[in-house]
Amino acid sequence: MASNGNNHVSTKPPPEPSPLRKAKFFQANMRILVTGGAGFIGSHLVDKLMENEKNEVIVADNYFTGSKDNLKKWIGHPRFELIRHDVTEPLLIEVDQIYHLACPASPIFYKYNPVKTIKTNVIGTLNMLGLAKRTGARILLTSTSEVYGDPLVHPQDETYWGNVNPIGVRSCYDEGKRVAETLMFDYHRQHGIEIRIARIFNTYGPRMNIDDGRVVSNFIAQAIRDEPLTVQLPGTQTRSFCYVSDMVNGLMRLMDGENTGPINIGNPGEFTMLELAENVKELINPEVKIITVENTPDDPRQRKPDITKAKELLGWEPKVKLRDGLPLMEEDFRDRLGISRKK
Ligand SMILES: NC(=O)c1ccc[n+]([C@@H]2O[C@H](COP(=O)([O-])OP(=O)(O)OC[C@H]3O[C@@H](n4cnc5c(N)ncnc54)[C@H](O)[C@@H]3O)[C@@H](O)[C@H]2O)c1
Numbered sequence: 036m037a038s039n040g041n042n043h044v045s046t047k048p049p050p051e052p053s054p055l056r057k058a059k060f061f062q063a064n065m066r067i068l069v070t071g072g073a074g075f076i077g078s079h080l081v082d083k084l085m086e087n088e089k090n091e092v093i094v095a096d097n098y099f100t101g102s103k104d105n106l107k108k109w110i111g112h113p114r115f116e117l118i119r120h121d122v123t124e125p126l127l128i129e130v131d132q133i134y135h136l137a138c139p140a141s142p143i144f145y146k147y148n149p150v151k152t153i154k155t156n157v158i159g160t161l162n163m164l165g166l167a168k169r170t171g172a173r174i175l176l177t178s179t180s181e182v183y184g185d186p187l188v189h190p191q192d193e194t195y196w197g198n199v200n201p202i203g204v205r206s207c208y209d210e211g212k213r214v215a216e217t218l219m220f221d222y223h224r225q226h227g228i229e230i231r232i233a234r235i236f237n238t239y240g241p242r243m244n245i246d247d248g249r250v251v252s253n254f255i256a257q258a259i260r261d262e263p264l265t266v267q268l269p270g271t272q273t274r275s276f277c278y279v280s281d282m283v284n285g286l287m288r289l290m291d292g293e294n295t296g297p298i299n300i301g302n303p304g305e306f307t308m309l310e311l312a313e314n315v316k317e318l319i320n321p322e323v324k325i326i327t328v329e330n331t332p333d334d335p336r337q338r339k340p341d342i343t344k345a346k347e348l349l350g351w352e353p354k355v356k357l358r359d360g361l362p363l364m365e366e367d368f369r370d371r372l373g374i375s376r377k378k
């Protein structure tokens with residue numbers, strides 16, 4: 036049975052998957068649900084899952100921050116189905132695997148309706164665990180580095196319990212994800228559900244919403260539009276940025292491997308926000324100004340994943356360096372903004 040190496044092993048056998056999955060006379064397809072599959076990471080995950088002809092992919096998304104446009108190449112494909120569905124409502128379908136991503140991820144969006152964000156994390160995860168229990172599906176939760184809050188341990192490994200403000204403006208998201216992780220382990224221990232938990236660190240790449248509000252998309256859009264890059268004070272706070280193709284590979288390895296997690300998935304290359312702005316300026320628009328602006332409450336001061344566990348248990352590590360990933364994202368943003376590079 037899968038374990039995280041910490042005595043969190045379930046005492047129950049996992050529920051039986053549907054008899055169709057053990058097809059004797061014809062090839063069994065894997066039916067995979069991706070909640071939040073119309074969003075940034077979700078749509079890249081769908082692209083990768085659809086490459087395998089044995090997979091059928093179902094996306095359930097309420098389009099709060101995602102869009103059908105991200106999935107347009109799959110709409111109408113016989114192995115693909117798109118459902119407008121809010122995960123705070125139960126979903127009755129038959130599946131073998133669930134990638135549970137549904138949740139706004141950018142601070143400006145998760146703070147917009149914090150009660151809804153908490154409901155999405157708690158009720159949404161309960162509903163997806165209920166679906167996993169009924170169908171015997173394996174379920175992967177995309178948790179976050181935000182469970183470490185404003186970390187006092189650096190870099191963060193999975194044994195760190197975090198430093199989280201339970202009543203702050205970010206709590207709907209970080210405490211929401213902490214409860215979601217608790218629910219996953221309780222369903223695992225109590226009902227034998229096969230679970231996987233990824234703690235994702237800041238991820239960037241093509242298809243991020245142009246007005247997403249996260250730092251990489253902000254800086255790239257600003258650099259392309261000749262607007263000043265807005266570094267929030269103090270500018271010395273750090274983040275570690277993972278390119279989306281690396282992230283998707285890590286998530287799939289976790290789902291298909293034998294470890295429950297939680298496992299950090301991220302790129303350990305650490306940058307201050309001033310360094311990030313300088314990189315964007317140098318690579319995308321050397322003329323652009325860098326300015327400082329006010330920050331928001333409870334902004335974590337440092338963040339860098341310890342990925343020893345991902346390397347050892349999943350054989351995974353990121354390949355794309357920040358300076359190689361930024362130009363790939365620039366190309367996509369220029370296309371969508373209709374602004375080509377100055378000669
Ligand atoms: N991108 C990152 O840096 C990062 C870091 C840590 C964790 N994560 C996690 O990864 C997941 C995907 O993040 P993303 O960056 O692709 O964000 P995103 O905002 O682009 O995607 C989230 C998707 O979930 C959908 N959604 C939101 N609430 C929903 C609900 N109640 N019912 C159904 N669908 C709903 C949105 O419409 C969107 O398509 C999230 O769970 C997020 O918490 C992302």
Ligand SMILES: O=c1ccn([C@@H]2O[C@H](COP(=O)(O)OP(=O)(O)O[C@H]3OC[C@@H](O)[C@H](O)[C@H]3O)[C@@H](O)[C@H]2O)c(=O)[nH]1
Pocket residue numbers: 140141142179180181235236237238248249250251253254265266267268272274308330331334335
């Ligand atoms: O224009 C900006 C936007 C943001 N920032 C700074 O950039 C840093 C990163 O901010 P982002 O909004 O991109 O993302 P955060 O790291 O705060 O949160 C993210 O963490 C991991 C995921 O769970 C989520 O995707 C999101 O919550 C912060 O220190 C913020 O102050 C700027 O300097 N300028």
